[in-house]
Amino acid sequence: MAKVLIVGAGFAGHTAALYLGSRIGRKHEVTVISNRDVFAYVPSWVWVGVGHMKPEQTVFKLKPVYDRLNVKFVHAAAKEIHPDEGDQYVLGEEVGTGKQVRLDYDYLLIAPGPLLNFAGTPGLGPENGFTQSICSLPHSVKTRDSYLALCERMKKGEKVKIVIGTGHPGATCQGAAFEYIVNVHKDLVKKGLRDKADILWLSNEPALGDFGVNGVQVKRNGIVQKSAEFIQSVFNDHGIRYQVQTGVTKVEPGKIHWQNYEGEEGVTDFDFAMLIPQFKGQPFKYIGKDGADISSKLVNPAGFVLVDGKYGLPYPELIQTPDAWPARYQNPTYKNVFSAGIAFAPPGPISKPFTNKNNLAIAAAPPRTGMVSGMIGRVAALNIVDLINKREMTHSERMSEMVAACVASMGDSLLDGNAVVIVMYPVVPNRNKFANEFGRDLFTSHLEMGVSGAWMKFMLHHTFIWKFKALPGWKLIPE
């Protein structure tokens, strides 16, 4: 009997657990270790952050789902990974009791999601800083409370400055921040307070609508439409000011310090700011049989797990090498270790990075969340099943071969809400396959805004919670 251990129960880890449990749960031992005992549907936290959805509507308990799929659940925070032959175990700390737990494995999938590196920007974040975040459920609740308190001030006639975007020069997840800014706009319009707020989009993207994926390009009626123009239209329509090519370097009460591509330094005042932090890998200890630190065999300096990508290529070469992106998500040194979701190390950025004259790198990191995360979790899980059953892997899917669909909410109302439906194929431009300057299939890729998007976003919330609860037919719903 093989022992499979999954660290983390987010989009990637939980998807992998569903596939592993349903495929091999009866014959083999599948265990999930997570410091949270609930699955959280992260995309709906933008609605929590404006008070339009109750936090409990975005989570459900994991254990009942895993019990049905013969997956063991350990509610503990993983601390140490011992991958050497003869060891192969993870040490964790049980939540609540602090008791140490040891979990042995034959196959390990590391998918714990990101470390929210608020410390990477002095003064950033809701705990030790002055800004808000929607990157965790407690943060989203705190953001909601802070936002609603701001609305009360506005109701009394106060004019306020709202800044939303990225809080680090190397941040990712601009899509979530975009959803939040337009939801805030819509909410203020409905409350009759929009004229009391000056709203600014502040981002490290090289251009509007870049989203860390080099933008989205679609061909419509023979004309190439770019997400930069599209998002500019949205912001102009909503009266949202924007400032891109900007890396936030420090936050003080009511003041955001930044540098831009030109190397100019500036300060932006705010009354309310929601800024996405830099993501790093979880700070696990990787320990060899002799007790030595073997992190360099498993993770890059940012703590992301090394897999079967080609690392170290300069950007101009990387964008010409779609096969540099990992296919099987397997660590090259420890072949029984896989990684998925935010946790795996990408070979480099998708968007063009930039270093200004002050040597500050302003580069949107590649997103590996949502659909992409789930798909990679599935590929890793199915390869582990392959290795157990037939000793060879048959599944592979690079981000340069992968389609991704994203519905960016712009107001949750089913009557007058809105959303942008984005389809990009592939996620990472593949100039070998698509001979255009964008490296994408411009006919498959799609960009459309309308009320139907709000209906889709509502439908996705319920459909995916159904899938993640492993209710009847869950396998028919694609990641």
Add this chain to the structure above:
Amino acid sequence: MEFSPAEKFWMNFKLYQLWRFVVLNYKILAVVAKSKRS
């Protein structure tokens, strides 16, 4: 760049949006099938 009045009309015209809802769902399922999904 600004959305034209015609674009805004179609974005909010419910019957057209119902059609787009069907088309977009079909398109997403079709492209997922087209994706490698090995």
